[in-house]
Amino acid sequence: MGLKDQLKGVIPDYQLRLLSDRFDVIGDIAILSFPAELTGYGNEIAAAIMSRRRTIKTVLNKTSPLTGSRRTAGYAILAGTSTVTTYREYGFSYQLDITRVFFNPRLCTERMRVTRQVQGGETVLVPFCGVGPFVIPAAAQGAKVTAIEQNAEACCWLAGNCRLNRVDRHVTILQADAFGVIPSSLSGIDRAIIPTPYGGDTILDRITPLVKPGGTIHFYTFRKQYQIAGLVRAYRDLGFDVLYSAACGNIAPGVSRWVFDLMNP
Numbered sequence: 001m002g003l004k005d006q007l008k009g010v011i012p013d014y015q016l017r018l019l020s021d022r023f024d025v026i027g028d029i030a031i032l033s034f035p036a037e038l039t040g041y042g043n044e045i046a047a048a049i050m051s052r053r054r055t056i057k058t059v060l061n062k063t064s065p066l067t068g069s070r071r072t073a074g075y076a077i078l079a080g081t082s083t084v085t086t087y088r089e090y091g092f093s094y095q096l097d098i099t100r101v102f103f104n105p106r107l108c109t110e111r112m113r114v115t116r117q118v119q120g121g122e123t124v125l126v127p128f129c130g131v132g133p134f135v136i137p138a139a140a141q142g143a144k145v146t147a148i149e150q151n152a153e154a155c156c157w158l159a160g161n162c163r164l165n166r167v168d169r170h171v172t173i174l175q176a177d178a179f180g181v182i183p184s185s186l187s188g189i190d191r192a193i194i195p196t197p198y199g200g201d202t203i204l205d206r207i208t209p210l211v212k213p214g215g216t217i218h219f220y221t222f223r224k225q226y227q228i229a230g231l232v233r234a235y236r237d238l239g240f241d242v243l244y245s246a247a248c249g250n251i252a253p254g255v256s257r258w259v260f261d262l263m264n265p
Contacts, residue, residue, distance in 0.1 A: 006048045011041050019045070026105050027085030028055055029098055031075070033062040046079035058082055060098065069177070070151045071102035071197055089133065092140070094161050096131045101154040103130060107195075110248045110259060111137065114193055114218050118143045122190040125210060127178035127203065131157040132171075134193045139167035146186060148174045178203060186210050193218045198251075208264060216243075217262040224254050231260075239265030 002021040011019070015037055023032035030049050038045070046059035058080030066073050075083070075098065083099045089108045096103055111133050118124060120142025126134050129147040131154055139145045139162070149155050155175045162168040176182075179200070189211045196203055201221050211217055217240075223231060225247075232242050241263035247256040 003045075003048055003052070006052070007041075007044065010044050010048075011038070015041070023049065024105055025053065025056070026096075026098060026103060027087040028057040029080075029083065029085045030056045030059045031062055031098065032059075042076070042078040050079060058085075066102065066198075070100070070154070072100060075099055090137065092133075092136050092165050094131050094133060094136075094157075095164065096157050097153070101131055101151060101157055103133070106249050107133070107257075114259075114261075115141065117216070118191060123188070125186060125189045125192045125207065126195075127192075127207065128195050128197060128200075129158065130154050130195075132161045134195065135171055136161060136165045136167055138191075138193070139170035140165065142170070143191075144170055144172075146172045146174065146189075148176055148178045148182075150175070150177045179206065182206065182210065188212045189215060191216045191218070194220060196220045198222050211264045213264055215264045217260075217264060219260045219262060220248070221258055221260070222251060222255055223258050225256070228258065231258075235260065235262060241265075 004016055004019055004021050007016060018037055019034050023030050030053065042061065049059050050056045059078040060075040061078055062073050063076050064074035084097045087094045090112050115134060115137035118138045118141040122143040124138045124143045124145045126145060127148040129135050129149045135145050135147045147158060149158060152175055155173055158173055162171045187210050192207050192211050194203060194207055204219055232245060235242050242260060243263055244261035246259055248259050250256050
């Protein structure tokens with residue numbers, strides 16, 4: 001039974017159609033998004049979610065899209081009090097405040113696909129690293145990871161998460177804008193993992209010179225399906241060897257997040 005089926009008879013049908021069955025779970029926090037027309041039923045919606053997932057302690061309604069350099073959204077608390085949680089993924093733990101830092105639980109499989117390619121002794125660069133879901137698994141593989149993040153609070157959570165997962169000796173954290181000045185000492189990187197924010201594709205031009213010839217770049221971008229073939233050709237024209245490409249989930253009608261594994265020329 002879906003969430004909407006569960007709420008039949010509680011919310012009028014003409015309003016229930018505005019509700020999605022889908023919601024995200026990060027640790028013990030559930031996050032959904034519904035329009036203002038359903039605000040009066042927030043308690044009922046939260047109660048239905050918590051009855052389905054007994055481990056849920058807080059339910060949030062996402063009230064605004066991601067904005068600003070922090071890439072954080074607005075939330076209304078429907079149930080519970082705390083927006084701090086511990087999220088577990090493939091044996092790693094991440095502590096964070098949902099309302100203060102960016103985190104996407106839907107990339108868990110993709111994160112493991114990439115970080116399991118990391119070899120011990122590699123140097124790895126991760127801009128836009130957030131609280132560490134790419135950083136920590138890569139460091140656990142034995143790599144030396146440089147993590148760049150502009151949000152000071154995310155850097156604090158990242159440092160704590162590195163200690164929590166016992167990889168802090170393998171990680172250097174730089175609180176900085178990845179589009180700004182990057183230390184020249186970072187040249188000769190073996191692998192770059194670039195979870196690019198929406199509209200930030202020019203970061204590829206900045207990171208590529210830091211990766212050694214034959215090194216690997218995992219580049220994420222947002223595109224429509226019809227644009228992909230032309231983008232692959234463009235990367236090849238730049239000299240990249242396109243090793244892999246795939247969609248990693250939809251973010252808007254017709255628009256998906258895509259990953260390209262590129263070998264640097």
